[in-house]
Amino acid sequence: MGGVMVLWDSYRTKTSLLLRQYAGPVSLPLWHFPYNILMLASTATILLSTLLSISPIIFSGSSRTPNSDSALCFLPTHLQHLNSVCSGLSFSAQYQYLPKHPWPDSAWLRSAIMFDVKGTVAIVTGALGGIGRVLVRSLLSNNVKGVALLDINDAQADEFQASLEKEFGPNKTLFLKVDVTDFEKVKDAFQKCVDHFGNLDIVVNNAGIIGKIEMVIKINLLATIQISNLAFFDFLPKYKKGKEGVIINIASIAGLYPYYVLPDYSASKHGVVAYTQALGSNAHYQNTQVKVMALCPGGTDTDIWKGMHEYYQQFMNDIKFTIQSPEIIGESLIKVLKKGNNGSIWVSKNDKPAFEFDYKSETLPILWKQVS
């Protein structure tokens, strides 16, 4: 490979490994330098290599905290070269994330590398609930080919499908009555979805409850893991229409902070977040080209709150958080689908569109406030 490569990563071992395996004639391992120095070094590299007419390859390898310091920067004209190099590096997911800094960027570049929702097929679990309905509508307004609606409750399925048909045209949805804890039925539903729509690109694990502990763990955590595995290993790699498939797990901000009002629910959602980050590592991505991300809503106005045990009701007033309208979760889903890095965790609260969760800046101040 001809060119200049600049690598930075908080994980020195991985970076060294990559250098050993892939580095070109000139490589600059910069793991201990502050971000600003790295950016300067990268700028100089781009300028120099452009002068010398060679291709600069500049990327970070931070798979754990894909945030501002994991920016991947390159010149549009070198995209092809980058593509070929990155595909051999298991880093291809990283260039979904475009820099939050003044590197060359363009509408063309973004559209060339963002996940394209148009024409895809999605499965949404818990599709008839408050958030589920919004997710389905949002996918359809973004021109997906079809959505399979999975829910244990079929009471309003016909009515909901009829309203979708009126809004988005015929044959866009397939309702399947499925309990997500019944894995055989889930597998059957996945196959029916593929038979019906011809492919499968997006799986949204949204079904969730508060209630009896066993059911909370089974539905919120176990079923999310089982369905993600089914999608990740069996269905998405085989049936995705484009380069990538995507799994989005709907967790909660109660999966990011210990939510003492609902300890078991909070535990189940922490599990979902941890599982998402683990399966969403680039070591897995390189085998399947499937991204795994989580979206964590804040308190949202749906029927889930009705399932709350009366013991916990007494604490509700202790926690001051705004209850947002479910609508914002639809917009957030599309943002995460298009822009999310593999393994990234997103928050959507207080009626604001999703932002990527950064443990360093978000968790520590709140935990500090709670203990002091």
Ligand SMILES: NC(=O)C1=CN([C@@H]2O[C@H](COP(=O)(O)OP(=O)(O)OC[C@H]3O[C@@H](n4cnc5c(N)ncnc54)[C@H](O)[C@@H]3O)[C@@H](O)[C@H]2O)C=CC1
């Ligand atoms: N509403 C809120 O404040 C927040 C909700 N969430 C999460 O969002 C997701 C959706 O919740 P909401 O729409 O608020 O609740 P919801 O109660 O309105 O909807 C949940 C849907 O899941 C379905 N469902 C329940 N058990 C199922 C099973 N075993 N198999 C298949 N479907 C099943 C229900 O029939 C219902 O349609 C859940 O995972 C929840 O934990 C996360 C953060 C905040």
Ligand SMILES: CCCCCC(=O)CC\C=C/C=C/C=C/[C@@H](O)[C@@H](O)CCCC(=O)O
């Ligand atoms: C009855 C609960 C229904 C379950 C639906 C949810 O997922 C609720 C999640 C909503 C609120 C969680 C609040 C957690 C609050 C605290 O841990 C707090 O200290 C963190 C606040 C930080 C923030 O606003 O992001």
